[in-house]
Amino acid sequence: MISPFATVSLQPNPPAAQHSRANALSLAELLGALSHALDLTEGQPVGHCKRACWIGTQIGIEMALDDAALSDLYFTVLLKDLGCSSNAARICELYLADDISFKRDFKTIDGSLAAALRFVFDKTGFESGFAERVRAILNILRNGGQIARELIETRCHRGADIAAKMRFSETVQEGIRWLDEHWDGSGKPEGRAGAVIPLASRIALVSQVADIFHSDGGRMAARAEVLARRNTWFDPAVVDAFAAAEQRPGFWEALEDGNFEDHLFALPPARASAVVTEDYVEDIAAAFADVIDAKSPFTAGHSHRVTLFTDMIAEEMGLDAAHRRWLRRAALLHDIGKLAVSNQILDKPGKPAEAEWRSIRSHPAHSAEILHKVAIFRDFADIAGAHHERLDGKGYPYGLKGDEIVPEVRMLTVADVFDALTADRPYRAAMTVEEAFAILDRDTGAAFDGECVAALKCAVGRLAASDDMDAPALQWA
CATH class of the missing domain: 1.10.3210.10 (Hypothetical protein af1432)
Structure with a gap:
């Protein structure tokens, strides 16, 4: 195999050439590129976090958020999966399953008890012995609420802590922390409901689901899924803003053309984001x-x-x-x-x-x-x-x-x-x-x-x- 170093020049002081690029790169571009790693961990198609960020920012624009709130929203959605790796080992332990495909497929169920039960039976322990698989399923059925709370709390709280280390505002941290709470109180980890859930979290959840269903089934699938969860998972005001935004020319086209990143990094929060030192x-x-x-x-x-x-x-x-x-x-x-x-x-x-x-x-x-x-x-x-x-x-x-x-x-x-x-x-x-x-x-x-x-x-x-x-x-x- 050809050496990957064939085109790499390592000078005595490699950072010298790099310094000017660091001074020219925005925070949005840097984190947008690194978000590819988060997509891999969640089993999502490449670009999921960035596409969700586009959707969420369009919703924020429709809701007339001010510049600061829109910037916080942009980075909340782009970095929503920062804690995604922290519950991977526990998922494997509890469900005897591949954590990456588990996470990918879990995001597509509709949240009903019947869908959750099918998911547990379909996903748990197929590569394990019969007795081990039965024990795992029984444990999940008996302790499902506690298990879900533990996994989500670990993921979201860890993500918020990492966002703090990256110097993001408390608004961004809290937006990530409460990502999986639902408007009707059926979410985790605390069962928060209504406006107690940060607005950035409410928009990020809609954006995440919209992208997942759009990637899998197109515009109509995304639209139908978001509307179906209005007043249950989703804040009706956020759903209404999504419904208005997605009718605007360019909303879906930007996600579907070959220059998507140009559109994402041309949004006001990206243009205004700090140049990284x-x-x-x-x-x-x-x-x-x-x-x-x-x-x-x-x-x-x-x-x-x-x-x-x-x-x-x-x-x-x-x-x-x-x-x-x-x-x-x-x-x-x-x-x-x-x-x-x-x-x-x-x-x-x-x-x-x-x-x-x-x-x-x-x-x-x-x-x-x-x-x-x-x-x-x-x-x-x-x-x-x-x-x-x-x-x-x-x-x-x-x-x-x-x-x-x-x-x-x-x-x-x-x-x-x-x-x-x-x-x-x-x-x-x-x-x-x-x-x-x-x-x-x-x-x-x-x-x-x-x-x-x-x-x-x-x-x-x-x-x-x-x-x-x-x-x-x-x-x-």
């Missing part, structure tokens, strides 16, 4: 690392620790501050492609089947694909996408070897494996630092760069010898 980019990358790490209990904190270890190696090997900052972003986002992999596979205690292994091996390529969509992350997209390559050519997804693997990838790979070895995994307990370094030493030259391994040893050794860090803390178990 270097520090703001850091905060956004760190927030998306939280989304990634929430995917599995076995990867909690992984992206942040890998970033620390990568930076320790880079400092030891003499990279300057700007270069290290650039590489830290690649480390924070190196596993963003895992959002496309089911937790049934990620958290499996046994050996993956061949199809499951193919899915696992696809995640670095997904990372590269997502990051290539973001102008200021494009320079390191291939770095992130190559973190499972090996010097002997036996890595994945590209089969790179030797000099095809650039130094930044070698640093990231050593950091990634070191953290994986010293953390619990579904198939084994965490190793000690000494055991992890023994494995890295054994595969130095075949899988790992010896200079990178030596640099990490030196950095960890200095930490262990410092007065404020004791040896047990270095096991990161």
